[in-house]
Amino acid sequence: MDMDQETDIGSLVKQSGVHSALYTDPTVFERELKNVFEGNWVYVAHESEIPQDGNYIRRTMGLQPVLVTRARDKIHVVVNRCAHRGNLLCAPERGRKRSFVCQYHGWAFAQNGDLVDIPYPSGCANVDREQSGLRTARVETYRGFIFASLNHDVSPLVDYLGVAKQVLDRVCDLSPVGELDIGPTWVRHLFRANWKMMSENEADGYHVNFVHNSFARAIDQSGKYENILVDDESDVGAVSKYLGNGHTELEYESTYADPMTWLRVKEDRYPEYLTAMCARYGEAQAREKLRCGPPHAFIFPNLFIAETCLVMIQPLGVGETVNWHTPLYMKGVPDAVNRRILRQGEVAMGPSSFLTADDAIIAERQWRALQGAPGWLDLSRGAHRETVTNEGVVQSHYTDETSNRGFWEHYKSLFAA
Numbered sequence: 455m456d457m458d459q460e461t462d463i464g465s466l467v468k469q470s471g472v473h474s475a476l477y478t479d480p481t482v483f484e485r486e487l488k489n490v491f492e493g494n495w496v497y498v499a500h501e502s503e504i505p506q507d508g509n510y511i512r513r514t515m516g517l518q519p520v521l522v523t524r525a526r527d528k529i530h531v532v533v534n535r536c537a538h539r540g541n542l543l544c545a546p547e548r549g550r551k552r553s554f555v556c557q558y559h560g561w562a563f564a565q566n567g568d569l570v571d572i573p574y575p576s577g578c579a580n581v582d583r584e585q586s587g588l589r590t591a592r593v594e595t596y597r598g599f600i601f602a603s604l605n606h607d608v609s610p611l612v613d614y615l616g617v618a619k620q621v622l623d624r625v626c627d628l629s630p631v632g633e634l635d636i637g638p639t640w641v642r643h644l645f646r647a648n649w650k651m652m653s654e655n656e657a658d659g660y661h662v663n664f665v666h667n668s669f670a671r672a673i674d675q676s677g678k679y680e681n682i683l684v685d686d687e688s689d690v691g692a693v694s695k696y697l698g699n700g701h702t703e704l705e706y707e708s709t710y711a712d713p714m715t716w717l718r719v720k721e722d723r724y725p726e727y728l729t730a731m732c733a734r735y736g737e738a739q740a741r742e743k744l745r746c747g748p749p750h751a752f753i754f755p756n757l758f759i760a761e762t763c764l765v766m767i768q769p770l771g772v773g774e775t776v777n778w779h780t781p782l783y784m785k786g787v788p789d790a791v792n793r794r795i796l797r798q799g800e801v802a803m804g805p806s807s808f809l810t811a812d813d814a815i816i817a818e819r820q821w822r823a824l825q826g827a828p829g830w831l832d833l834s835r836g837a838h839r840e841t842v843t844n845e846g847v848v849q850s851h852y853t854d855e856t857s858n859r860g861f862w863e864h865y866k867s868l869f870a871a
């Protein structure tokens with residue numbers, strides 16, 4: 455299929471499947487940069503990563519390098535490209551500065567992007583200083599999660615998140631003070647695959663017992679996972695969900711009977727944690743929150759709450775993507791709980807772990823095999839047995855492609871005329 459700027463990208467998404475060109479065509483990727491990563495909300499950072507006045511951290515929105523900064527308690531996101539001749543303004547990954555001085559010719563910019571100084575100013579009389587600041591993004595936060603959009607007319611973040619606010623609430627409310635704490639502990643893996651292969655995979659329940667079979671067997675001594683593979687699929691219990699606006703979830707809470715199962719411990723392992731949660735939420739709610747545990751949910755297009763890890767997806771090109779992950783530490787919990795979360799992250803997602811390596815291999819195989827225009831791919835599993843909740847959440851069996859169909863439905867809407 456020959457793609458160009460006029461091709462109707464929406465015509466490549468059907469209810470029953472998607473066209474492979476959506477993963478492999480460089481023109482599609484170019485158009486995604488504008489319609490997905492610049493025109494809409496993108497997750498950029500967590501407030502705890504820039505706790506002090508003057509802190510900054512480098513991130514990207516699609517291919518745009520940006521700086522997320524804090525100036526007098528206001529958070530800004532500015533494009534990290536000098537307004538003079540386009541030099542990368544700030545090279546360190548994170549730090550604390552009053553202003554950013556370009557190393558090429560010394561122009562200086564405030565944390566909000568304003569141009570504040572030009573060396574040897576008499577020669578720059580023609581430069582309109584008001585108009586020569588850094589490009590800025592619109593910024594909104596929800597419970598510490600910072601989102602930005604290069605489209606200042608984008609709809610409010612709370613509307614965009616919609617029902618998915620609940621998954622962010624759910625993870626924050628596992629802290630007895632309601633706050634997360636993201637440290638400088640990111641690990642980055644390069645995947646030679648299209649970014650959407652990873653976004654889809656995050657809430658794909660169909661692959662789990664095949665791709666991650668060795669992991670499932672390692673953590674579950676009961677033989678349950680083995681039975682799922684060979685026996686009745688209705689035993690799984692978890693649910694595949696489409697939350698709207700591209701946000702998806704694999705809901706595991708109904709598979710957890712007791713508090714702290716998600717930490718793979720009994721509740722008496724961390725009595726101080728239980729006490730602090732009861733003090734904040736009351737005993738019944740605290741126990742219920744600790745039973746449900748953190749969500750396994752994807753916020754379109756690049757944030758994944760992977761239970762006790764946080765994941766960001768960064769596209770580098772049509773066939774290159776960086777998977778960032780870090781443990782999701784919580785404020786107000788005993789150190790031992792955060793250490794447990796770190797250990798779980800190492801086993802699940804670290805460099806010598808199971809899950810990331812498994813998913814990387816599958817994504818890269820899929821990427822390689824899709825070269826050469828194979829055509830339409832099937833995504834129809836379970837479409838006949840979905841139900842819709844009062845909140846508009848579409849849900850179905852854990853192994854159904856409900857979440858992925860939702861992802862693509864929203865993706866398609868971003869290219870509507």
Ligand code: FES
Nearest residue numbers: 536538539556559
């Ligand atoms: S490119 Fe930044 S000052 Fe010239």
Ligand SMILES: [Fe+2]
Nearest residue numbers: 655665666813
């Ligand atoms: Fe996976």
